[in-house]
Structures are given as C-alpha cells and as structure tokens.
Amino acid sequence: MATQAPAVHEDGRRTAPDGQVGALVAELTSDVSRLVRDELQLAKIELKDKGKEAGLGVGLFGGAGAFAFYGLGALVTTAILGLAYVVPAWLAALIVALVLFAVAGVAALLGKRHVSRATPPVPQRAVDGVHEDLEALKGHQPLGRNV
Numbered sequence: 047m048a049t050q051a052p053a054v055h056e057d058g059r060r061t062a063p064d065g066q067v068g069a070l071v072a073e074l075t076s077d078v079s080r081l082v083r084d085e086l087q088l089a090k091i092e093l094k095d096k097g098k099e100a101g102l103g104v105g106l107f108g109g110a111g112a113f114a115f116y117g118l119g120a121l122v123t124t125a126i127l128g129l130a131y132v133v134p135a136w137l138a139a140l141i142v143a144l145v146l147f148a149v150a151g152v153a154a155l156l157g158k159r160h161v162s163r164a165t166p167p168v169p170q171r172a173v174d175g176v177h178e179d180l181e182a183l184k185g186h187q188p189l190g191r192n193v
Contacts, residue, residue, distance in 0.1 A: 081179060085172050092169035099164035106157030113150035117143050 120143035127135045 085175055085179070088175065089169035089172035092171055096164040096169075099160050103157045103160030103162075103164065106153050106160060110150045110153035110157055113146050113153060117146035117150060120146055 120139055124139035124143055127139050
C-alpha cells in the first residue's frame with residue numbers, strides 16, 4: 047500500500063491523509079499534556095523560590111523591629127542617665143543607641159530588598175511560558191477559530 051502525501055493548500059497549510067489524523071491527534075494530546083505538566087512544575091519551583099525570599103525578608107523585618115526596640119530602650123536609658131547624672135555615662139548609652147538604630151536600618155533595607163524580589167507572588171516565568179504557548183497555538187488554528 048502506498049502512503050499518501052499530505053495535500054498543501056494555497057496558504058501553506060498541509061492536510062494529513064486520513065490514516066495519520068488519529069496519530070496526529072494522539073501526539074497532540076500527549077504534547078499538550080506534557081506541556082501542561084512542565085508549566086505546572088515550573089510554577090511550583092518559581093513559587094517555592096519566591097516563598098523562600100519572602101520568608102527571609104519577613105525574618106529580617108522582624109530582626110529590624112527587635113533592634114529598633116532595643117534602640118528605643120537604649121534611648122530611654124540615655125535620657126534617664128542624662129537627667130540623673132550629668133556625667134559621660136549618657137554619652138556611652140547614646141552611642142549604643144545609635145549603633146542599634148544603624149543595625150536596625152541595615153536589617154530593614156535588607157528585608158525590603160528580599161521581599162521586593164519575591165513580589166508579586168506570581169510564577170512570572172511560567173505565566174510567560176503559557177502566554178508564549180497560547181500565541182504559538184493561535185498560529186496553528188484553522189481559519190475562523192480563536193484560542
């Protein structure tokens with residue numbers, strides 16, 4: 047039995063012989079299934095990475111709050127020592143407070159940077175891949191059909 051060559055239309059589309067249509071549909075189903083699985087796997091990986099970044103950022107914000115709290119305590123101590131004793135002890139407490147606030151500022155900046163890396167919490171690469179796949183499918187649809 048001789049195999050039939052696919053017919054070529056004026057617009058460049060090809061039509062497969064009837065015997066090959068079933069195989070093509072099965073291959074398409076398999077390819078779409080694999081594509082969906084791969085996109086979901088990419089989304090899971092991307093969300094996991096963003097979750098780690100957000101967690102680290104939130105932890106650093108918590109650390110910044112703790113250092114700010116200790117800084118406030120040191121400032122209170124500074125005020126007490128400054129009023130109770132007019133001696134250089136207040137200067138030491140003020141230096142400690144300034145150092146604690148500097149550490150809080152650095153931790154807050156680091157926390158902000160990590161949280162901003164994780165936002166928006168959307169698996170952007172996976173979403174972009176799905177959009178590209180849809181655009182590719184639009185070019186392969188029969189005339190008059192939209193995806």
